[in-house]
Amino acid sequence: MIVRRLRDAQGTSREVDTPNWVSRRLLLRDDGMGFSLHDTTIRAGTETWMQYLNHLEAVYCVSGRGEIEVVASGERIPIEDGTVYALDQHDEHVLRAETDLRMVCVFNPPLVGPEVHGEDGAYPILEAVEDGHA
Ligand code: 9YT
Numbered sequence: 001m002i003v004r005r006l007r008d009a010q011g012t013s014r015e016v017d018t019p020n021w022v023s024r025r026l027l028l029r030d031d032g033m034g035f036s037l038h039d040t041t042i043r044a045g046t047e048t049w050m051q052y053l054n055h056l057e058a059v060y061c062v063s064g065r066g067e068i069e070v071v072a073s074g075e076r077i078p079i080e081d082g083t084v085y086a087l088d089q090h091d092e093h094v095l096r097a098e099t100d101l102r103m104v105c106v107f108n109p110p111l112v113g114p115e116v117h118g119e120d121g122a123y124p125i126l127e128a129v130e131d132g133h134a
Contacts, residue, residue: 002027006024009025020043023040027110030112036106036107036110038104039102041103047095048117049071051091055107055123056086056088058106059105061079061084061102062102064099066099067079069095079101
């Protein structure tokens, strides 16, 4: 059994901090679960364009307020505590945070660790972790 706490990830390579979001990647590929699990805060006032061409992702909002725009249709869906969205079509989307949005995210295949968005809005498929996770 794996037991890990948010504080164990903070300040380590499991914490990825970008201008729009900070993510604590609690479970990664090396943990062998077949998915990765992240505690992500999307910063208030930000707008992030994404398209996970190489992954499926489910996102469960546990606090905050914002919206997701589905680029293909222009539909804008409000997000609040208790909302889950699953990007089952590799959907191109824009996430807007009105307040800080705290999200629990699951990726399949699992992230390896250091991924950040490429110019295509996706995370690459990485083969190996170059630095260990403290
Ligand atoms: C909602 C969202 O941005 N999900 C992506 C996960 C997070 N940014 C991460 O850990 O990369």
